[in-house]
Amino acid sequence: MQKIFKKYTIIIISIAVLSILVINFFLSAKSLEKQQFNTFSVKIGQVIQTMERNQSELESITENLDEDYLTRAKAAAYVVEKNPSVLESVEEIQNLAELLNVDELHVSDSAGIIAYSSVPRYIGLDFHGGKQMRGFLPILESDAEDEYVIQEAQPNTAEGKMMKYVGVSRKGIKGIVQVGLEPVRQLEAQEKNTYDYIFSRFPTEQGEEFFAIDTKDGSVIGYTEGMEAADEAQTYSVSSLIKYEDGGYWKDDNGEKRYIVTRMYDHVLIGASISEAVLYQPFWRNILLTFLYLALVEVIAVILLNYLVKQKVVSGIHHILEDLSHITKGDLDTKVEVGGNPEFQDLSDGINTMVNSIVRTTDRISKIIDIAEIPLAAFEYQEDMKDVFVTSRLNELLDLPKEEVERISRSPGQFLEMIRTIMKSPIEGEPDVFCIHDKKYIRIHLSVDDGHYLGAVLDATKEVLDKRRMFYENNHDQLTGLSRYAYFKYQASQWMEQMEKAEICAAVMMDLDEFKRINDTYGHDVGDKYLESFAALLKGLPQEHCLVSRRSGDEFCIFICGFQDISEIQKILKELWRKLREEEAVITQDVIRKIRASGGVAYARGQSRLLEDLLLEADQALYEVKRENKGLFKEYDADKCQEA
Numbered sequence: 001m002q003k004i005f006k007k008y009t010i011i012i013i014s015i016a017v018l019s020i021l022v023i024n025f026f027l028s029a030k031s032l033e034k035q036q037f038n039t040f041s042v043k044i045g046q047v048i049q050t051m052e053r054n055q056s057e058l059e060s061i062t063e064n065l066d067e068d069y070l071t072r073a074k075a076a077a078y079v080v081e082k083n084p085s086v087l088e089s090v091e092e093i094q095n096l097a098e099l100l101n102v103d104e105l106h107v108s109d110s111a112g113i114i115a116y117s118s119v120p121r122y123i124g125l126d127f128h129g130g131k132q133m134r135g136f137l138p139i140l141e142s143d144a145e146d147e148y149v150i151q152e153a154q155p156n157t158a159e160g161k162m163m164k165y166v167g168v169s170r171k172g173i174k175g176i177v178q179v180g181l182e183p184v185r186q187l188e189a190q191e192k193n194t195y196d197y198i199f200s201r202f203p204t205e206q207g208e209e210f211f212a213i214d215t216k217d218g219s220v221i222g223y224t225e226g227m228e229a230a231d232e233a234q235t236y237s238v239s240s241l242i243k244y245e246d247g248g249y250w251k252d253d254n255g256e257k258r259y260i261v262t263r264m265y266d267h268v269l270i271g272a273s274i275s276e277a278v279l280y281q282p283f284w285r286n287i288l289l290t291f292l293y294l295a296l297v298e299v300i301a302v303i304l305l306n307y308l309v310k311q312k313v314v315s316g317i318h319h320i321l322e323d324l325s326h327i328t329k330g331d332l333d334t335k336v337e338v339g340g341n342p343e344f345q346d347l348s349d350g351i352n353t354m355v356n357s358i359v360r361t362t363d364r365i366s367k368i369i370d371i372a373e374i375p376l377a378a379f380e381y382q383e384d385m386k387d388v389f390v391t392s393r394l395n396e397l398l399d400l401p402k403e404e405v406e407r408i409s410r411s412p413g414q415f416l417e418m419i420r421t422i423m424k425s426p427i428e429g430e431p432d433v434f435c436i437h438d439k440k441y442i443r444i445h446l447s448v449d450d451g452h453y454l455g456a457v458l459d460a461t462k463e464v465l466d467k468r469r470m471f472y473e474n475n476h477d478q479l480t481g482l483s484r485y486a487y488f489k490y491q492a493s494q495w496m497e498q499m500e501k502a503e504i505c506a507a508v509m510m511d512l513d514e515f516k517r518i519n520d521t522y523g524h525d526v527g528d529k530y531l532e533s534f535a536a537l538l539k540g541l542p543q544e545h546c547l548v549s550r551r552s553g554d555e556f557c558i559f560i561c562g563f564q565d566i567s568e569i570q571k572i573l574k575e576l577w578r579k580l581r582e583e584e585a586v587i588t589q590d591v592i593r594k595i596r597a598s599g600g601v602a603y604a605r606g607q608s609r610l611l612e613d614l615l616l617e618a619d620q621a622l623y624e625v626k627r628e629n630k631g632l633f634k635e636y637d638a639d640k641c642q643e644a
Contacts, residue, residue: 013301017294021287028286033259036279037247040261040272043202047210048265050198058189064486065183066150069166072100073148073179075619080107081171083627087116094118098516099626101553102179103163110174112140127176136167139176145169153183162187195222195268207278213241213269221268241271249276300350375459379419381412383451388415397457398422399436416453419446433460441465477550479528480535485557488549492559493611495547501606505561506569509618512554513596513630534595537579541572557615566603573601577633598625602636 079086079096086092087107097105097118107116112127127133127140132154139147148168156163164186167178191197195212199222202210212222244250244262250273251257259279262271335352377394381387388409395405408415423444427433433443443460446453475487483491492507499505512534519527531554538548538556547559560569583595600621602614617636625634 009301017297020294021291028290032279032282033247036259036274037261040247041263043210044261044263044270044272047195047198047202047212047270048263051193051195051265054189054193054198058186058193061186061189065164065186066166068485069102069164069179069181070148070150070168071616072102073166073168073177075623076100076102076105076179077168077171077177078620079623080177090116090118090120097179099511099623100179101555102181104165104178104180106176106178106180107170108140108176108178110140112137112176115175132165136165136176136178139167139169140174142169145171153186156180195270198222199224205274207274208272209274210272211270213271215242215264215267215269242269244271377457379409379415379453379455379457381416381453385412386410388412394457397442397459399440419444419455427464430460430464433464480532480550482535482538482556483547483549485549485551488547488551488557488559489611489615491547495559495561496607496611499561499606502564503561504563504566504569504603504605505559505614506566506601506603507611507614507618508558508560508573508599508601509551509615509622510556510558510597510599511622511626512556513598515554530595533583534597537576537583537595540579541576545572557618569603573599573633596631598622598630599633600625600636601633 076096086096093105093107093116097103104122105118106114106122108127109115114122114125114127117123125133127136132151135151136149139149146169148166151165153162153164155161161182163180164183165178165180167176169175170177199210199212202224204210204224208224210224211220213219214221240250241260241262242264244260245264247259247261249257250260257276258273259276260271260273262269264270375393375397377391377397379391379394380389390405390409395402398405408418422434422436422442423446425434427435427441430443432445433441435441439461441460441464443458443463444455445458446455448454475484476482477484496505512530515527515530518530531550534556535548535550538558541548541558545560545562549557551557560572563569577599580595580597584592600618600623602617602621604614621634621636624637625632628634
């Protein structure tokens with residue numbers, strides 16, 4: 001009877017195992033496709049986010065450049081109006097161009113003919129002549145004194161480079177004042193704002209291909225290295241791929257079956273694909289492992305059921321269940337020992353071997369993580385467990401002694417309270433990142449489900465410090481370490497918004513005298529040292545009251561606030577000028593010279609003025625001192641600037 005029972009038991013369980021295998025096959029296949037769909041969706045989303053971020057950066061740079069170049073053009077028109085003598089010679093116009101930090105400066109007469117220019121060969125050119133120049137004719141045709149035209153960057157065949165031109169109307173008489181600059185930052189941002197650029201730096205897994213198609217003309221505008229350039233037009237067409245937004249299988253021209261996901265963004269079809277063979281590589285391995293595991297379960301089940309027809313089956317099973325209960329509650333030191341017959345003993349040994357295997361597997365995984373230098377640890381706790389399970393590196397990540405973590409893990413309440421205390425204070429902008437002992441940062445992922453706590457702890461120190469370093473590099477000048485002009489204006493605007501009505505602020509514009517001659521005489525490396533020496537002086541200003549920026553080249557800006565009396569600001573500036581008269585910069589090993597600079601300052605009380613107006617007034621004061629007597633400091637005088 002026992003043999004018959006065993007025979008039918010094996011048949012029934014085998015049918016169940018095969019059924020589970022079939023069901024698992026189809027469910028695993030669907031799960032694998034869903035997982036790949038999610039992966040591709042995330043990566044395509046990352047491509048779109050990168051494109052949006054690059055586009056936003058390009059728009060921001062273009063807007064800032066347009067604003068900056070327009071300000072320079074207006075400043076040039078102002079100087080030409082107030083001091084026509086600058087047009088008497090090419091050298092004077094070139095000096096003005098250098099002062100405004102522009103590459104070209106042109107002034108036309110009322111007929112649109114360039115009468116004065118920092119580039120002599122352009123004198124006599126007609127704004128009616130070329131397509132690019134005709135774009136500025138609305139300035140001549142308009143009666144408005146503030147008419148202007150800002151052109152997009154375009155090739156200048158004469159100069160052999162991309163140039164951006166801005167024109168404004170002359171003051172008092174008909175004519176055009178035009179400035180031209182090479183927009184290096186804008187051109188770099190334009191290069192980054194392409195799918196080819198993004199895909200060239202986009203990480204892909206084995207067998208993955210990413211591509212972008214312009215739906216207007218069907219051309220491939222970007223693809224990863226895995227695509228064959230010769231097949232891009234025929235293989236990746238809009239008509240055949242646009243229907244795969246929800247994922248699906250598709251055969252390319254070579255007959256290879258691929259899983260593909262696409263998404264429309266703007267007028268571009270972005271897609272990702274992977275060959276079916278590569279996609280299902282881990283699938284068959286999992287099916288085999290599932291079969292082996294189920295086969296093992298079948299063997300154990302047959303053995304257990306066979307015991308039911310023997311003596312002491314119930315008691316033996318109860319004993320086993322009791323020991324297993326201790327194991328499931330986290331007591332992995334429990335040994336299952338059931339005597340009476342060889343079958344029960346074999347079962348006990350099998351369970352113990354399995355538990356030991358689990359423990360060894362856990363230890364191996366921890367060691368693998370340690371060997372791979374992955375800063376990862378985990379913990380697990382259920383309400384019916386007496387201890388908290390923790391991996392080996394948890395003490396290192398929490399910056400606690402190993403003995404302390406082991407002690408706390410034996411008290412689940414104390415352990416969970418420690419985790420909750422850490423998670424009370426996330427860092428700004430990172431809800432799952434927390435600071436440990438000031439200079440160490442960890443990321444905690446905690447899952448709580450019906451009394452089951454499962455957590456992962458990762459070292460996020462490098463990630464946090466890298467983000468902060470990138471923020472610093474993006475907003476500070478590489479040579480001097482001072483704030484970039486755009487970030488400076490943002491900070492200054494924030495300070496102005498927080499000012500009280502009675503509080504006084506000041507904008508200071510400074511320019512190094514004879515900096516061009518130093519560069520021309522000793523080279524740019526020496527010029528950089530000269531700039532660094534000057535920047536070091538500016539960094540010595542009281543940081544609680546002063547913001548300092550390198551505007552461009554040898555131009556610097558200072559914003560001062562936090563005082564009720566203008567004399568306090570003047571005291572800071574006088575001290576700065578005193579240090580300038582005493583400070584020396586090492587030009588070469590044998591040449592040491594004083595740092596010479598000119599400066600202009602404008603004041604405002606409370607929030608009565610716009611920051612841009614205050615900066616413009618300081619710039620005008622700087623121009624006056626540079627024109628009259630270099631090496632001095634001058635406060636803005638509205639009446640004198642109008643008469644100049």
